[in-house]
Amino acid sequence: MKTLSGKEVVEAIETRLAGGVGWLKEQGVNPSLAVILVGDNPESHSYVKGKLVRAEKLGIHSQDHFLPAETTQEELEALVARLNEDPATHGILCQLPLPKGLDEPRITRLINPAKDVDCFHPYNFGLLAQGEHHLAPCTPAGIMEMLKHYQVPVSGKNVVVIGRSNIVGRPMSLLLSHKGVDATVTVCHSRTPDIAEHTRRADVLIVGIGRPEWIKADMVAEKAVVIDVGVNRVDDPSRPRGYRLAGDVAFDEVSARAAAITPVPGGVGPLTVIMLMRNTLLAAADQNSLKFPEHMDI
Numbered sequence: 364m365k366t367l368s369g370k371e372v373v374e375a376i377e378t379r380l381a382g383g384v385g386w387l388k389e390q391g392v393n394p395s396l397a398v399i400l401v402g403d404n405p406e407s408h409s410y411v412k413g414k415l416v417r418a419e420k421l422g423i424h425s426q427d428h429f430l431p432a433e434t435t436q437e438e439l440e441a442l443v444a445r446l447n448e449d450p451a452t453h454g455i456l457c458q459l460p461l462p463k464g465l466d467e468p469r470i471t472r473l474i475n476p477a478k479d480v481d482c483f484h485p486y487n488f489g490l491l492a493q494g495e496h497h498l499a500p501c502t503p504a505g506i507m508e509m510l511k512h513y514q515v516p517v518s519g520k521n522v523v524v525i526g527r528s529n530i531v532g533r534p535m536s537l538l539l540s541h542k543g544v545d546a547t548v549t550v551c552h553s554r555t556p557d558i559a560e561h562t563r564r565a566d567v568l569i570v571g572i573g574r575p576e577w578i579k580a581d582m583v584a585e586k587a588v589v590i591d592v593g594v595n596r597v598d599d600p601s602r603p604r605g606y607r608l609a610g611d612v613a614f615d616e617v618s619a620r621a622a623a624i625t626p627v628p629g630g631v632g633p634l635t636v637i638m639l640m641r642n643t644l645l646a647a648a649d650q651n652s653l654k655f656p657e658h659m660d661i
Contacts, residue, residue, distance in 0.1 A: 365513075365623040367590070369633040372505075372512045376637050377421065383644045383661045384422045387653070394647040395424040396454040396480065396639075397446050401439065402432035402462040411458055417636050423643055426452065432462045439465060440473060447475040453647035454480035456639065477650055480642040483529070491534055494541045497649065498642045503535040505634025506569065506590055507544075513623065515567065515588050517546040523565035525578070525611070527552045531571040531592055558582070576613040586622040592631050 387394050396418055400411050411427070418425040428442060439461075446452045455478045461467050476486040482500040490496040499507075510517060522539050526532035527550055539546040546567070551558050553572065559582040562568055570578050571592035583589060593611030610627030618624050625631055641661065648655055655661040 364618050364621055366618075367509060367513055367588075367623050367625045367630060369505075369509065369625065369630045372509050373633045373637045375512060376508060376634075376641065379660050380421055380637070380640055380644060382659050383655055386655065386659065387644065387647055388422070390651070390653055392453075392647055392651050392653065393424055393451070394454075394644055395426065395452050396456065396643045397426040397428060397452045399428045399430065399439070399442060399455070399457040401430045401434050401458075401465065404460070407458050407460075414456070414636050414639060417640055418643075421640055423640060434462075434465070436465055436469075439470060443470060443473045447473075447478065450650075452478065453650055454478055454639075454643040456481055478646055480639055480646055482534070482642065488529070488534070491537050494537075497645055499538060499638075500530060500534040501635045501638040501642065502531050502571075502592065502631065503538050504641070505638045506535065506592075506631060507538055508638070509590070509625070509631070509634060510567070510588075515623070517544060517567060520546055520566040521549070521564055522546040522567040522569065523549045523551060523561050524569045524571075525551050525558065525562070526571035526573070526592070528571065535569060535571075570611040572611050574611055575609040576611070578612040578617060580613065580616040580620045583617050583620050585620060587620075589617055589621045589624040590631065591625050591627050594627060594632065 384394060398411055400407055415425045415427060446455050455474050457470055459467060471483045474484060476484045479487050482498045487498055524532050524536050536548045536550045539548045549561050551561050562582045563584050565584060565587055567588045569590040573593060575595035575597050589612055591610035591612040595609050596606045597609045599607040608628050644661055
């Protein structure tokens with residue numbers, strides 16, 4: 364069994380992106396990412412901190428807009444409008460979830476699609492569905508990079524995606540079914556009868572259902588590749604914090620059966636942030652009518 368390390372993939376991508384940042388600056392473009400965080404959700408603050416640290420490491424200018432939980436819809440919309448109009452801001456990310464009372468779908472739709480580095484805007488999602496996208500949602504795009512890095516074949520293979528969210532499951536299925544990737548994709552979810560019937564046929568199993576250690580060994584084919592997207596808190600009094608992190612896959616028992624598997628933490632998670640940085644560079648280039656040299660593989 365091989366453990367698929369997100370850190371290893373990130374290091375490879377990071378080297379390429381650092382070259383892309385340098386090239387953009389040579390063209391007179393300083394790539395800039397604006398991050399909006401409303402409220403004091405500790406998990407959101409932790410995620411945002413990781414994104415800002417990664418941006419700084421790569422040389423991407425970051426703007427942090429930390430707003431109180433009492434921020435009104437009008438105030439948040441005004442900030443998004445200002446960032447949309449700022450030519451020096453190339454990417455806009457509004458950290459979700461927003462505090463109760465704020466309209467998340469409306470904010471998502473107000474972000475300029477050219478600056479939508481999360482790729483949540485319906486326009487960008489439509490391009491993704493048509494296979495004409497330039498930006499892609501960060502977690503699915505990161506998984507594609509992982510499959511490429513570890514040379515996991517998907518063309519002509521049966522790939523089962525568990526979960527149908529607009530953040531992971533649905534865009535993941537679209538990326539895998541695009542021409543040139545050519546996987547045969549099955550999407551399952553919480554209402555799929557006898558999910559195990561599908562998962563046992565999977566050459567590659569991608570799980571993002573939000574249920575800790577839900578996929579057991581008897582649901583996985585021998586020598587399958589298993590990608591675990593889930594991050595769940597499980598009560599554990601023996602840990603200093605009183606809990607441990609677990610994926611959607613029962614790692615210990617499934618790893619004895621799989622050919623390769625991602626751990627939690629340390630698997631897919633790091634890829635989400637680095638692909639956000641990639642989207643920021645692509646957006647900066649597009650907004651300045653630039654195209655990266657092919658050898659950079661951005």
